[in-house]
Amino acid sequence: MEKEIVALLKKQDFLGLEKFIDLLGTDIVKCIRAILNHPEERTYRKEAENEVFYRIWQKISSYDENRSSLKTWSLTITRNICLDKKRSIIRERNIVPMDQLPESILEEDYFEKEHFLDLLKHLTAEDQLIFLKYYYYQDTPNEIAKELEMDVSQVYNHLSRGRKKIKMLFDPGI
Structure with missing residues (x-):
């Protein structure tokens, strides 16, 4: 089934995207919710989800089934997008970190x-x-x-x- 989905996605067939969402959509949403889990980040979840599916649509040609499964590849993309989103939320909202790391010799x-x-x-x-x-x-x-x-x-x-x-x-x- 994965091979069929990848083939359809590579042909830019929307049926492939629908099948991909049916197969891995729940896992992707769970990953997004796990990373963007604080109240101030919840409003960004749908944006991250759309960005993930769009990025997968764009980057499917770089997918190599010999290097990883479609699920692993997709969740890696999801995690990276969510981490980028989390960093941008922190910058945008001016969330200030703790003064310094414990046990740190850094200034x-x-x-x-x-x-x-x-x-x-x-x-x-x-x-x-x-x-x-x-x-x-x-x-x-x-x-x-x-x-x-x-x-x-x-x-x-x-x-x-x-x-x-x-x-x-x-x-x-x-």
């Missing part, structure tokens, strides 16, 4: 909003999401673990690894 001014978001670009998409939830929205590690369906210890590991990676940007000798 406070690096954690002004724009600098903090620039630093996140050096992390993986999953680490970016966890950092945003923890440092911007001040979600607890338990809340993050529940939302992302992972162990609390994994959340702590992501935070620790991310802090180390950011520290390396400023002092490669660490």
Whole structure:
């Protein structure tokens, strides 16, 4: 069925888009809701959903079934769009992060909003999401673990690894 959907999408046939939405639409919406989960972000969900389907429609020619499944490819696109949307919402609404990261040797001014978001670009998409939830929205590690369906210890590991990676940007000798 996936091959048929991909073939139809590559031909820019709207039937392929309908079948794609029937097959993966629920998973995409769940992913969007998991990432854009705060009250001030809910109004952006439909916009993100439309952007995801449009991007998939545009980028289907770059899909390679040998590298990933259609679901994985689509959810990666969804996650990246939602993270971009979350960052733009933070900038647009001037949400101020906590003054500095705990256990951090970095100076406070690096954690002004724009600098903090620039630093996140050096992390993986999953680490970016966890950092945003923890440092911007001040979600607890338990809340993050529940939302992302992972162990609390994994959340702590992501935070620790991310802090180390950011520290390396400023002092490669660490």
